[in-house]
């Protein structure tokens with residue numbers, strides 16, 4: 001058995017999965033055999049969630065059943081609603097999501113994770129976020145609509161009116177693209193918790209906590225901040241050179257696995273160019289400069305634009321407030337997290353790695369007076 005310490009577990013295979021393949025060398029993302037580019041604009045989020053949970057694309061009747069089940073699970077329970085009403089208006093929506101998912105878990109106790117529970121969780125994420133958003137705006141929460149798809153209903157509940165088909169389609173594409181991504185940090189977290197035979201809500205709460213960090217799903221808000229600070233295309237190079245002197249990381253660049261390009265970024269870039277030309281004008285200049293500077297610093301270590309960079313422009317065009325970018329990532333990724341939790345449970349072995357002790361050699365504790 002190998003006992004070598006690998007920082008960040010880089011290159012370590014921690015699970016066998018049939019759910020998704022992140023092919024870093026070739027810039028490919030595959031869900032259960034389907035290349036992401038073939039799913040992104042053709043499939044609904046519901047079809048992709050079904051695929052992740054069940055391993056095949058749904059037939060018409062299966063999709064209808066899933067759509068109905070999702071629609072029927074959108075309403076919040078009284079304890080979830082009470083939690084939303086009790087949280088201060090300036091609470092970070094990721095903290096809101098984490099807290100309410102935890103409260104929802106109380107109801108399910110230590111039930112074994114199942115597809116119906118995954119559907120229930122997936123259906124509730126948009127309602128949690130939209131309800132909180134409305135409450136903080138002093139507006140009445142909007143009841144979910146069973147006749148709208150997952151993306152359309154999320155926007156309807158946020159804004160109180162239906163979004164245009166183009167905007168709904170853009171959000172759907174975003175949700176499809178982000179739904180799963182191999183053994184990323186939040187999915188790994190979910191699988192570790194699942195491996196203890198814990199419940200689905202606990203796995204999701206842990207995953208949300210991992211996703212919140214700026215090295216993972218917190219990046220698109222940080223992309224917006226950085227673009228705001230850069231201000232204009234003319235200022236990009238100066239700002240970015242100064243930033244690197246202080247070791248500031250360029251948000252939306254770099255990835256543990258992709259070294260060529262992130263296929264999701266490519267699709268989102270085209271979408272962003274179409275929907276958010278103002279953002280695109282500055283962002284494409286910043287992208288060009290970031291890649292050039294990162295290459296200049298380390299030509300031997302290729303860094304690519306990651307999914308978060310153009311996500312920011314797409315989510316802005318969709319009309320989401322910046323602080324709702326990370327939890328909207330969770331609205332999508334909950335499908336992947338729950339698929340992994342189910343997979344872990346299907347042939348579980350407790351995930352329990354070792355640590356290498358580098359502390360002091362064994363020694364005798366001195367009495368207080370002698371220390």
Ligand SMILES: CC(C)(COP(=O)(O)OP(=O)(O)OC[C@H]1O[C@@H](n2cnc3c(N)ncnc32)[C@H](O)[C@@H]1OP(=O)(O)O)[C@@H](O)C(=O)NCCC(=O)NCCS
Pocket residue numbers: 214215216217219248249250251252253254255256294303306307308
């Ligand atoms: C995603 C990320 C956490 C991957 O980290 P990682 O796997 O440890 O990164 P790597 O091993 O490729 O590279 C580490 C080195 O590259 C540099 N680097 C990596 N991403 C960088 C970035 N976005 N800007 C500047 N330098 C970067 C680091 O400073 C580090 O250099 P150092 O060793 O001299 O400190 C990292 O690229 C990052 O912080 N990116 C910005 C945040 C972001 O966009 N997150 C969303 C990810 S989808």
